Amino acid sequence: MNIIVLVKQVPDTESLLEVDTANATVNTQNVKWIINPYDEYAIEEALQIKEAKGAGSVTVVAVGPDRSEQALRTALAMGADTAVLVNDAAAEGSDALGIAKVLAGVIKEMPYDLVIAGVRAVDDDGYQVPAAVAEYLELPLVTAVIKQELGEGKITCHQLVEGGSLVVEAPLPMLFTAQKGLNEPRYASLPNIMKAKKKPLEKKRLADIGLDAALVGTGSAKVAISALALPPERKGGKMVTGDTPEALAAELVRLLKEEAEVL
Amino acid sequence: MATTFVSDRNLNFLLHEVFDLASLAEHPLYREHGRRSFDMIIDATLKLAKEICLPTLREMDEQPPVLTEGRVEVHAAVRRFMRECGDGGWIAAGFPHALDGEQLPQMLTCTCRYIFAAANYSLSVYPFLTAGAARLIANFGGAMLRKTYLPPMLSGRWQGTMALTEPQAGSSLADIVTEAVPMDAAATKAGSPYRIRGKKIFISAGDHDGVDNVVHLLLAKIAGAPAGVKGISLFVVPKLRPQSDGTLIPNDVAVSQIYHKLGYRGCPITELEFGQRDDCHGTLVGAPHRGLFYMFQMMNEARIEVGAGAAAIAQAAYGAALNYARLRPQGRALGAKDPDQPPLPIIQHADVKRMLLFQKAFVEGSLALILQCARYMDLEAISTGVEMEKYALLLDLLTPVAKTYPSEMGILSTSQAIQCFGGYGYCEDFPVAQYYRDVRIHPIHEGTTGIQGLDLLGRKLVRHNGRALGYLLAEIQATIASARNTAGLTAHADALATSLDQLDAVLAHLTVVAQSDGPDAYLADATVFLEFFGIITIAWQWLLQAVPAAAAEGTARTASDRRFYAGKRHACDFFFKYELPKATALATTLLHPARPTLETHARHF
Numbered sequence: 103m104n105i106i107v108l109v110k111q112v113p114d115t116e117s118l119l120e121v122d123t124a125n126a127t128v129n130t131q132n133v134k135w136i137i138n139p140y141d142e143y144a145i146e147e148a149l150q151i152k153e154a155k156g157a158g159s160v161t162v163v164a165v166g167p168d169r170s171e172q173a174l175r176t177a178l179a180m181g182a183d184t185a186v187l188v189n190d191a192a193a194e195g196s197d198a199l200g201i202a203k204v205l206a207g208v209i210k211e212m213p214y215d216l217v218i219a220g221v222r223a224v225d226d227d228g229y230q231v232p233a234a235v236a237e238y239l240e241l242p243l244v245t246a247v248i249k250q251e252l253g254e255g256k257i258t259c260h261q262l263v264e265g266g267s268l269v270v271e272a273p274l275p276m277l278f279t280a281q282k283g284l285n286e287p288r289y290a291s292l293p294n295i296m297k298a299k300k301k302p303l304e305k306k307r308l309a310d311i312g313l314d315a316a317l318v319g320t321g322s323a324k325v326a327i328s329a330l331a332l333p334p335e336r337k338g339g340k341m342v343t344g345d346t347p348e349a350l351a352a353e354l355v356r357l358l359k360e361e362a363e364v365l
Numbered sequence: 366m367a368t369t370f371v372s373d374r375n376l377n378f379l380l381h382e383v384f385d386l387a388s389l390a391e392h393p394l395y396r397e398h399g400r401r402s403f404d405m406i407i408d409a410t411l412k413l414a415k416e417i418c419l420p421t422l423r424e425m426d427e428q429p430p431v432l433t434e435g436r437v438e439v440h441a442a443v444r445r446f447m448r449e450c451g452d453g454g455w456i457a458a459g460f461p462h463a464l465d466g467e468q469l470p471q472m473l474t475c476t477c478r479y480i481f482a483a484a485n486y487s488l489s490v491y492p493f494l495t496a497g498a499a500r501l502i503a504n505f506g507g508a509m510l511r512k513t514y515l516p517p518m519l520s521g522r523w524q525g526t527m528a529l530t531e532p533q534a535g536s537s538l539a540d541i542v543t544e545a546v547p548m549d550a551a552a553t554k555a556g557s558p559y560r561i562r563g564k565k566i567f568i569s570a571g572d573h574d575g576v577d578n579v580v581h582l583l584l585a586k587i588a589g590a591p592a593g594v595k596g597i598s599l600f601v602v603p604k605l606r607p608q609s610d611g612t613l614i615p616n617d618v619a620v621s622q623i624y625h626k627l628g629y630r631g632c633p634i635t636e637l638e639f640g641q642r643d644d645c646h647g648t649l650v651g652a653p654h655r656g657l658f659y660m661f662q663m664m665n666e667a668r669i670e671v672g673a674g675a676a677a678i679a680q681a682a683y684g685a686a687l688n689y690a691r692l693r694p695q696g697r698a699l700g701a702k703d704p705d706q707p708p709l710p711i712i713q714h715a716d717v718k719r720m721l722l723f724q725k726a727f728v729e730g731s732l733a734l735i736l737q738c739a740r741y742m743d744l745e746a747i748s749t750g751v752e753m754e755k756y757a758l759l760l761d762l763l764t765p766v767a768k769t770y771p772s773e774m775g776i777l778s779t780s781q782a783i784q785c786f787g788g789y790g791y792c793e794d795f796p797v798a799q800y801y802r803d804v805r806i807h808p809i810h811e812g813t814t815g816i817q818g819l820d821l822l823g824r825k826l827v828r829h830n831g832r833a834l835g836y837l838l839a840e841i842q843a844t845i846a847s848a849r850n851t852a853g854l855t856a857h858a859d860a861l862a863t864s865l866d867q868l869d870a871v872l873a874h875l876t877v878v879a880q881s882d883g884p885d886a887y888l889a890d891a892t893v894f895l896e897f898f899g900i901i902t903i904a905w906q907w908l909l910q911a912v913p914a915a916a917a918e919g920t921a922r923t924a925s926d927r928r929f930y931a932g933k934r935h936a937c938d939f940f941f942k943y944e945l946p947k948a949t950a951l952a953t954t955l956l957h958p959a960r961p962t963l964e965t966h967a968r969h970f
Contacts, residue, residue, distance in 0.1 A: 132925040290409040292454030292467045299402055
């Protein structure tokens with residue numbers, strides 16, 4: 103069974119982020135980069151499936167600049183077999199659909215039975231890329247999976263929904279997204295880190311996958327971020343004063359109406 | 366909350382900008398490695414430390430090991446961490462490829478241990494004690510011992526310990542009485558079985574349920590051996606004895622008590638009885654009567670690890686204090702009169718900055734010395750002849766300093782971390798109280814500060830005609846020379862040169878004392894000498910860091926790098942203003958003719 107895992111490199115959630123207001127973006131100069139934690143569930147699940155089958159391969163795929171190679175190497179150190187990085191300046195500034203076009207472009211050239219992605223990326227939190235990839239590849243999609251069972255030519259997924267879970271069956275090949283709870287991702291081991299250096303990591307450009315640069319990048323993005331700001335600082339509390347409970351309540355209502363303007 | 370228990374920026378600076386770790390990869394021994402794998406290893410270590418070690422720091426302190434029906438129960442994190450360190454290759458990291466290790470340079474393995482220790486010192490001890498014990502078996506044990514014990518130890522299934530101390534002997538190993546009797550009177554060669562009988566105390570991780578077996582590297586005297594340290598032999602004594610069919614049977618090793626300690630509570634310190642039923646088997650490691658020599662191979666490494674552990678705990682305490690000082694508003698600038706002005710974060714007060722700089726200067730100076738020692742180990746491993754001797758002697762000389770300076774000063778540094786928190790620091794709500802308790806063991810275990818002083822002054826400085834000191838002075842002079850060529854560092858270079866003159870004067874004086882008044886007088890202030898020598902050594906390490914930092918500050922591309930290098934400059938200035946002058950006072954003491962510690966009699970107290 104050949105499994106493809108979509109990987110995104112994101113800022114470590116413990117990094118102190120600075121907003122670059124002029125460019126409506128985050129200043130990433132001092133950021134520590136990690137694999138999107140939900141993608142780690144996806145990688146782990148792929149590895150477990152491969153180990154259970156005793157055959158097949160796990161390929162990790164990412165779109166991004168040079169530094170994304172680091173995330174792919176870490177995935178290789180977890181145990182993935184090969185990696186593909188699409189690194190093309192023309193893809194920079196793509197929105198979710200643009201990235202999905204690139205990913206779908208790479209994947210359709212490869213043999214695969216299953217595609218797994220993280221349910222969301224912790225940086226943009228868009229939830230869109232995996233769904234769009236499934237759409238472009240015309241694959242069935244199941245999101246937020248917390249358990250799966252592979253059968254002959256099909257897969258049964260337990261999908262987390264509000265208040266419970268749905269059991270969904272889909273034919274292979276398909277794409278599912280990994281939700282927290284699916285598994286516990288393994289740590290990269292020293293022997294695997296050493297092996298990861300020698301595993302194949304293929305770098306591609308848009309031309310290599312036959313994708314027209316005009317279809318991706320800032321120019322074709324349907325979504326633009328117009329401004330980015332930190333949440334306002336919390337202001338100090340206010341003590342309501344009054345002699346009786348009635349007076350206190352009346353004052354509170356007045357403040358909620360006139361100052362907070364929530365009533 | 367941001368990760369504060371360790372500074373990966375500082376680790377990067379030391380490993381690459383000061384000690385040029387990647388250059389080791391040019392040597393065949395380390396050719397498998399390179400900057401990329403080094404970085405991945407550090408990242409993987411940080412992740413493990415953050416996700417497995419750090420979350421149980423407090424719990425392991427609050428739920429110390431329990432002795433139930435002869436078995437020590439420890440926190441569940443121990444089994445998990447031992448397995449991760451075994452399966453992940455961390456225990457075998459520094460072992461050669463032939464033993465399925467990764468043959469990593471010591472600078473890197475040392476950094477990994479430092480990271481784990483900063484996250485949770487007690488937890489970090491289990492795998493690395495095992496690595497130390499396994500290394501003894503690998504270096505000196507026969508094929509059978511290696512085959513039987515190394516795989517389960519390196520994979521984290523079995524715990525390794527060092528069983529040295531006995532109740533009546535304490536630091537004085539010459540007086541141990543644990544006895545080994547050959548089971549076959551004719552066989553005294555390596556690998557032969559012995560019957561062991563004796564009692565050991567203060568054995569770290571001496572028994573616990575986080576592993577399936579415990580392997581003691583035990584010092585004992587073979588019946589009829591010469592008296593003193595020349596009659597000590599080294600044995601492998603398992604808790605459960607492996608049979609030829611692979612099964613394990615009890616080996617008559619009993620836990621008689623576990624100690625209730627001030628800190629470092631996540632790791633059981635045990636008292637062990639060997640051979641109460643006369644059925645405790647041990648296997649001789651190497652030749653008879655060479656035990657102490659073998660053990661000291663491990664001990665030197667263990668001593669540097671102790672120094673690293675102390676610095677690591679202080680690093681975590683400093684991180685917590687720094688975080689708190691940035692967030693805690695209190696008081697106004699001393700000149701500000703307006704009480705309506707909002708209070709300042711306490712990090713803006715000069716005295717708080719003094720406390721933080723003290724911690725920064727201590728932690729980063731100590732870590733530099735630890736990595737310097739690790740670098741000498743690596744250089745020793747890749748050189749031959751005179752070069753190899755040079756690095757071996759440098760390492761030997763600096764070992765008591767690398768063990769003691771971080772351990773003793775770590776107490777003061779974690780104390781200053783508490784001080785930054787004020788009353789809250791004295792309460793257990795914040796981790797600094799625990800760090801203060803945890804760090805206190807370090808001047809005691811693996812050779813007390815008193816022993817280290819005797820080791821430095823009585824052995825390391827005088828052996829080999831004092832060549833070790835000659836090598837060290839040459840290293841320090843080289844750093845002084847490069848600092849003299851660096852703008853802003855000439856005054857520090859001169860100050861360190863003056864300290865070397867003081868060192869010279871003190872040693873000349875002590876040589877006269879030794880000749881005229883004998884060893885008691887020569888060694889009476891060995892601990893004070895070690896403190897004096899330690900301060901000068903750390904001043905050297907600060908100058909060594911300041912040179913590349915000064916060059917980089919001017920050319921740094923990012924604001925955060927510029928801030929980092931400026932921080933290095935200020936911490937170095939702090940050390941030279943506040944700490945190095947203490948060496949002058951200690952020199953005064955060391956040159957002083959009065960000898961109250963020799964002349965005060967027990968009845969005078």
